[in-house]
Amino acid sequence: MDVLIFMVSGTLAAATALIFAAMGELVAEKSGMLNLGIEGMMATGAAMGFVAATVSGSYTVGFLAAAVLGALLSAVFAVLTLVFRANQTASGLAIGILGLGLSSAIGKKFESMTLPGVPDLPLGPLAQIPVIGPMFFQLDVMVYLSIVLVFATWYMLNRTRLGLTIRAVGESPENAHALGLPVLWIRAGCVAFGGAMAGIGGAYMSTAYTPLWAEGMIAGRGWIVVALTVFGTWMVPRVAFGAYLFGSISLLELSIQALGVNVPSQLMSALPYLVTIFMLALISRNTLFIRLNSPASLGATFRL
């Protein structure tokens, strides 16, 4: 039973950084903006979050600082692609590399330092329920928030006027402009939201999941986020499923190593990435479904 509790609560924690970044990227992509700089934004968020939390002594300050810096980085991306109409793919990659460099500059003096980590927040009587309590209700506040974010993102995209507008802009910015919708502002807003969420996701890695700063600690999670949105066919439940799948497999890696099973560690480290992409590719083969959900203008430069 302890193993099950460890697996479930551990999966939730392992997936949290991905959930934040993936929901942000999903919203940005729904508006037609392919931000490939997520890896760099997460890394910057991780460094900034760790430094700010260490210096100020407040995790809240850490997450806020990470979100602001992530949003600023993505604002650079937005200016390049929306104002100067640079190619989204190239700009995203450039910003991503910039973010990685920025992260090591910010975190240089803090390399290998640790933090106590964001404390768990037992949710009153819910946490007392046997088995269920420790699985779901004795986790840190960011895990709860990430779950709320999944539902909020789904509701926003599918049930609100804002979501409808974002989807419309993502399908055809030309038509949206013809209707008088503020295409550039909507896209910029979505990208900024995506950057902020990537920053928070990164900060979760460095202040809660493994509360330390080490260069390169995001380790390709930003790329997994991009893969999650695509293979999750831009549907919130599928993207979330992919994130949790990734979380559970990366946990499996730890368990197998703990059990002393002799599997090459490189293979085990690659496993979550492999399985996640394979599974999502498997469930996303219905072309009509993809066409209905994919933002048709994704990655295309919008010219007035």
Place this chain on the structure above:
Amino acid sequence: MADPILNISGVTKIYGRTVANDAVDFQVETGQIHAVLGENGAGKSTLMKVIYGVVKPDAGTVSWQGETVDIASPAEARRLGIGMVFQHFSLFETLTVTENISLAVEGSKAELTARIRSASERFGLEVEPDARVHALTVGERQRIEILRCILQEPKLIILDEPTSVLPPQGIAKLFETLKTLAAEGIAVVFISHKLDEIRALCDTATIMRGGRVVGVVNPAEETSKSLTQMMIGQEIAEFGTRAPATASREILRVEGLDHVPEDPYAPRLSGLELSLRSGEILGIAGVSGNGQGALMRVLAGEIPTPPDTVILQGEAIGATGPEARRRKGLHFIPEERLGRGAVPGHSLAENVGLTTFHSGLLSSGFLNLRKRRARAAETIEKMDVRCSGPDAAAQSLSGGNLQKFIVSREMALSPQVLIAEQPTWGVDVGAAAAIRQRLLDLRAQGVAVLIVSEELEELMEICDRIQVMFRGRLSPAVAAGQTDIDHIGLAMAGDFDELEATHG
């Protein structure tokens, strides 16, 4: 005469060296259906873009309800009460009808659904509020566009070539709607180049040519001929009398052709049969998007099919590629001139070489550039293509001229089968007549010609037999002389039985 709701005076718009609008005056009154008539490139679109706030004029004034206004954006135009129904719809395919409308019209979903229902009843615009747009026909999409426009309570609606996408019955219905709108005091601006429509529907017509207004007339008092003359500035040559079809042997045959397109929204082709004979023109009618594109790609060899589904002179060629088919005498003129018919950035000489290099332009594997240039000059001369010469880039030609060039290029290869997709689409009246005449000449030489067109009048005029395409199916062929536009129209809406009955 009532005060005009929209009064445009002296509007000029210059793009580079082209004067798109030259001191244009244009007045529209409330409750009027006002036609704007002109060839492609006459300046109609530019004028409409000025009215709708897409383009800012270089000179001139726009006054709306008596006051001078500066319409800086479409949003501004809509706020003033100007609505526009685009030729290429501005709908979102993945959204529902209600969602599409709600993007432009305020109000809660329930409220909006009720308004949609009542307006669609009042104006005869049937739509299903919860349907997703991608599953709808072109006619349905146009109704949504018009509804979306009406629900914004405009005082002026501009419709850009609204009938070009409709089957004949749909056109009659659209006219009813427009008349109802006018009766309710809305000014309607109707852009078209189809003269019969304008004479049947419009109270006033402003005729444009070369960026200027050349006349404001009552179309009911004019003849199609006099309108054409004003529109193109000259009379177009009548077709020479053509000899009856000397159809003899079958050249191209399509048998039991099925094809599932990759695009999930496109119709599947199922059980297509056609037979094309030498010395005849076979027309494929139908509203575009019913599978004509895929059929053309199959015939051109861009989509391989099982070999025995396409048979050219007794040879199964379904799996043969475009170049090999060209060598066997099957030539193809695609709908997209730039990108498929010609490479936009390449010179005309290079474009000539693309399809003709094996016909004497090669010497020991190398292209003979001098010969290619000469061939290009010949191609240009034969169809009177207006351009600066063989070195002009394909994209510098107007649509009509480029089309003449492509037709001329393919004809020079003495084809045995010529397949042309929308050969006169977007081509001015003079060039269209020249292209049709060339197709008839080919027919007289015994070439088998297959044409896909949305223009029924064109098909009735030059085809010997007509087949109709609807949702991926092809009707049996009927002789053009034994049917009429109404029956073809019914078939375009899916009723093949009536068509077969006329064939008897």
